[in-house]
Amino acid sequence: xxxATDTTSYGWQVxxxxxxxxxxxMGPQHPATHGVLRLELRTDGEVVRGVRPHIGYLHRCFxxxxxxxxxxxxxxxxxxxxxxxxxxxSLGYALAVEKLMGIEVSPYLQVVRVIIAELQRIASHCVxxxxxxxxxxxxxxxxxxxxxxxxxxxxxxxxxxARLLYNYNWIGGxxxxxxxxxxRATRDLLREFDAVTFPxxxxxxxxxxxxxxxxxxxxxxxxxxxxxxDLTGPNIRGSGVPRDIRKDQPYCGYEKYDFAICLGxxxxxxxxxxxxxxxxxALEMAESSKILHQALDALSKMERTxxxxxxxxxxxxxxxxxxxxxxxxxxxxxxxxxxxxATFNPYRVKVKSPCFTAMSVFHVLAKGMMIADIIALIGSLxxxxxxxxx
Amino acid sequence: xxxxxxxxxxxxxxxxKIAGVSLEVLEPWVVVASETIAExxxxxxxxxxxxxxxxxxxxxxxxxxxxPPRMEVVYHLYSYTHLHxxxxxxxxPREDPALPTVEGTWSVANWHExxxxxxxxxxxxxxxxxxxxxxxxxxxxxxxxxxxxxxxFYNGMRVKPTQQMMERALAGEAIGVGPFDFTPPNRHAGE
Numbered sequence: 001x002x003x004a005t006d007t008t009s010y011g012w013q014v015x016x017x018x019x020x021x022x023x024x025x026m027g028p029q030h031p032a033t034h035g036v037l038r039l040e041l042r043t044d045g046e047v048v049r050g051v052r053p054h055i056g057y058l059h060r061c062f063x064x065x066x067x068x069x070x071x072x073x074x075x076x077x078x079x080x081x082x083x084x085x086x087x088x089x090s091l092g093y094a095l096a097v098e099k100l101m102g103i104e105v106s107p108y109l110q111v112v113r114v115i116i117a118e119l120q121r122i123a124s125h126c127v128x129x130x131x132x133x134x135x136x137x138x139x140x141x142x143x144x145x146x147x148x149x150x151x152x153x154x155x156x157x158x159x160x161x162a163r164l165l166y167n168y169n170w171i172g173g174x175x176x177x178x179x180x181x182x183x184r185a186t187r188d189l190l191r192e193f194d195a196v197t198f199p200x201x202x203x204x205x206x207x208x209x210x211x212x213x214x215x216x217x218x219x220x221x222x223x224x225x226x227x228x229x230d231l232t233g234p235n236i237r238g239s240g241v242p243r244d245i246r247k248d249q250p251y252c253g254y255e256k257y258d259f260a261i262c263l264g265x266x267x268x269x270x271x272x273x274x275x276x277x278x279x280x281x282a283l284e285m286a287e288s289s290k291i292l293h294q295a296l297d298a299l300s301k302m303e304r305t306x307x308x309x310x311x312x313x314x315x316x317x318x319x320x321x322x323x324x325x326x327x328x329x330x331x332x333x334x335x336x337x338x339x340x341x342a343t344f345n346p347y348r349v350k351v352k353s354p355c356f357t358a359m360s361v362f363h364v365l366a367k368g369m370m371i372a373d374i375i376a377l378i379g380s381l382x383x384x385x386x387x388x389x390x
Numbered sequence: 391x392x393x394x395x396x397x398x399x400x401x402x403x404x405x406x407k408i409a410g411v412s413l414e415v416l417e418p419w420v421v422v423a424s425e426t427i428a429e430x431x432x433x434x435x436x437x438x439x440x441x442x443x444x445x446x447x448x449x450x451x452x453x454x455x456x457x458p459p460r461m462e463v464v465y466h467l468y469s470y471t472h473l474h475x476x477x478x479x480x481x482x483p484r485e486d487p488a489l490p491t492v493e494g495t496w497s498v499a500n501w502h503e504x505x506x507x508x509x510x511x512x513x514x515x516x517x518x519x520x521x522x523x524x525x526x527x528x529x530x531x532x533x534x535x536x537x538x539x540x541x542x543f544y545n546g547m548r549v550k551p552t553q554q555m556m557e558r559a560l561a562g563e564a565i566g567v568g569p570f571d572f573t574p575p576n577r578h579a580g581e
Contacts, residue, residue, distance in 0.1 A: 056524040063509070064533060099416065227443050227470055230498040241470065248473055322416045323447060323466045323477070336449050336466065350449040352466075360501040389524060 021049060024371070028057050032135050032375045035385025037359075041371065048374060051366040053359055058389035066349035071097055071315035072171055074349060079165040081351065082387040085124035087116050087156075088328035089387075090169040093349075095251055096324035096335040097171045100317040105173060106305040110253045112178055113169060115186070115295045116159075117252070118288040122193070123152040124329035125281045125288075132278055132379040133205045136214050141205040148197050151189050155182065172310035183296050190289050198286055206282050215278065216269035219365050219377040226272070229361035232354045233331025234284060235381060238264040238277030245327040257294050259287045274380035281382065316344055330354045330382055351390060355383040391439060393418035396476050399440065403433060409481070417466075419477035427465075427480050428490040428516075434467065434476075435495050442467040442476065445492070448502035450510035452535045454484060461487045463512060484535075488513040509534035 021044050028036040036057035042050040062081060066074045078093045079086035091113060098104070105113075130145035153163045160168045160176045168175050205211055221231065226239040236243060244261045246254040262283035264276025319341030325334035331354025338348040358381045365377055391399075393413050397420055401408050407430075410421035422430050434442040447466040453459065465478040480489055491514040493499045503514040504523040511532035514520060522529060528545065531538065542550045551559070 056522075056526070059524045061533070225497075228497040230444055230446065230496070243470060320415060323475075325446065332446070334447050334466070336447055336464070338451060348449070348451050350447065350451075352447040356501065357498050360498055364497075 019044070026374070028054075033378055034131070034383055037378075037383070037385055037388075039362075039374070041374070043371060046370050046372075048366055048369045048371060051363045051374075053362050055359065055385070055388050058385050060390065062351065062390040063349055066346050068345065070344040071317070071346060074346065075170065076165065076167050079167060080386060081353065081390055082328065082330060082333075082355070082384045083164060084127050084384050085120050085329040086165050087120035087168060088124070088326065088333065090167065091117055091252075092324065092326040092328060092333045093335050093337075094169040094171050095326060096322055096337045097315060097317060099324055100320060100322045100337060100339055101171070101312070101315065103172045103310050103312075105310060107253065108299075108302045108305045109173060109307060111295050111299050111302065112174060112307075113252050114254065114257070115178070115292060115299070116156075116168065116174075118291050118295070119152050119155060119186070121288045121329045122285050123149045125285045126152075128329075128382040129201065129205070129278060129281050129285075132382075133211065135375050135379040136211060138205055138208065138211060141201060144197065144200060144204070148189075148193060155185060155189065158182070158185075170308075170311050171315050172312055173307045175307070177304065177307045178299075183299060186292065186296060190292055194286070194289055198282075198289075201282060201285075206279060212268050212275060215275040215376055215380065216273050218369060218373040219274040219277075219380055220270045221272040221361065221365055223272070225361065225364060229364070230357040231331070231361060232357065233327065233329070234262075234280040235277055235331060235354075235358055237262060238280045238380075239272035240264055240266070240276075245325055245332055249325075251324075251326060256298075257291045259291050262287060274376050277380045277382075314344055317341070325352070328354060330384065330387070331358065351387075353387040353390065355381075355385075355387045359383055359388055391472065391474055393476065396440060396474075399437070400430065400434070404430060410479075417475070417477050419464075419479050421479045421481055424480045424482055424489040427463075427478070428492055428494070430478065431465070431492040431495040434478075439472075440476075441469045441471040443470050443496075444468040445496035445498055445502070446475075448492075448499055448506060450506040450512055450534065452484070452510060454536045459484045461510060461512060463489065463506060465492070482512065486513070487511065488515055490515050491517040493517060508532075511535070 021042055024041040024043050025038060026041055027033040027038040038054040040052040040054060041048050062077055065077055074093060075090050078089040082089050126145040126149040130142040134142040156166060157163050158179055160166050221239050223239045223241050226236045226241060240263055242261050242263055247261060262280045264271055264280055266276060268275055317339040319339060321338040323334055323336045325332045333354055334352035336350040337346055340347040366374055397411050400420060404426060407423040407426045408420050409423055412419055434440045445465060446468045449464045451462040451464060461482040461484050463480045467476045482489060491503055501523060503517055504521060506512045507520055508522045508525055509532060540550050542548060
């Protein structure tokens, strides 16, 4: 079919139409921007010619606060950065300060931390994958995944009393030991996850033809771009780069667990597309489940040790500095902690947030896209604005 | 490569531009002369033995009490090829700190440098888009510097409570942006 250009009967010609570029503001109050993000889109009709992301709407002076409280006092603030995966944030900070102070927690506590971190990864990816489906119009998987996230949050509430902001990983230990019966409850959850939720997710959302069509060819990020812009976590693995800090520089005894690095395959389109990044998240949930089974086995053979045994009364690390990174659910979360050795407050805490760097590649990937695909791209990068703005 | 070998390689290539070194710490670092940082960055990325293709973190740190007082910019590097890490530091004066950008080597430096500019006022010469990133565009001053004092007003709004307001708050009164002198009109005055 050819486009009818003879519009004489209308009284105007196609050439008379204005084709100027238009600036379109998306956000900061937009349901699909996953927080208070403002995108300044330069559009030509439906095509996006350029993007300028504006961040900072949720800036809460995290790094300045850190310099005014003591080392333990920083932990509640870390929870409030990536509020979808708060356990991962405090774990990274606690490990950084422990490295600075030369503390090593007992093997039992390491296993506890791994269990908590992997449960948090499942909970966080539930939100990431679920809301991504919802952005693209699939509402049901979101409800199913939130149902399972709820069970993980119940476990956390049982353990430490909080559902969202935990203050759980302390310097030299954790705030509460796992309660009696925690292992059995977790196994129940995992059994249901492995048998029901995960296959359901793969059938209902990931394998859905409409979902594949919407995501498989948009937002393609090459491995070189991904490394240069320091994409990390599921985003870089979606581009086919097999890098995971849990394997490369293991912490908390991750080297003892048998799990695979999930990679994007590019089976429906070019490698590194929105589909691949999202697929990696879904597959990682199954890998986390594998790690959890092994960790629970290890836990059953261990003697409990006191959880506050090595928590310093008041942390005062020697003069020095450390950069420590962990594999948080959204990617590599790095803490640069400087101690002056004289006071009880950190001299400087800088956070390298994985979402911050993921957002910095946005204008490259978004160029030339349709406006509707911008929504698919934001969701696939899985950003949490609390962590970008800090 | 271990830190010692990396340092030797850099020292052989850049000579006295590598101004200081510390290898016996948790994260070994070298100090690079500020004007050569862009060349050093391009070298460590391109060199096949080093291949630092990933800039993990770029931070500013303020040291006003050191002698001489200085501002530091710290580059944490990682190699996806060789899986080794290294740290470069640049010492700058606290007045008008400026150094070349490394945006051409690692694209992610664009936003990291904007953040360092935003918080410390470090100017990265040659940067493509050096604007504030987290704070509002009309913000004045560099909040993460150690001598930062909270402003009393922002755009005409009081943002820092006065001593009087603090005292009233401590005495249990509700405080707002006041103090207002406002007496409600007595509707029953004529009765």
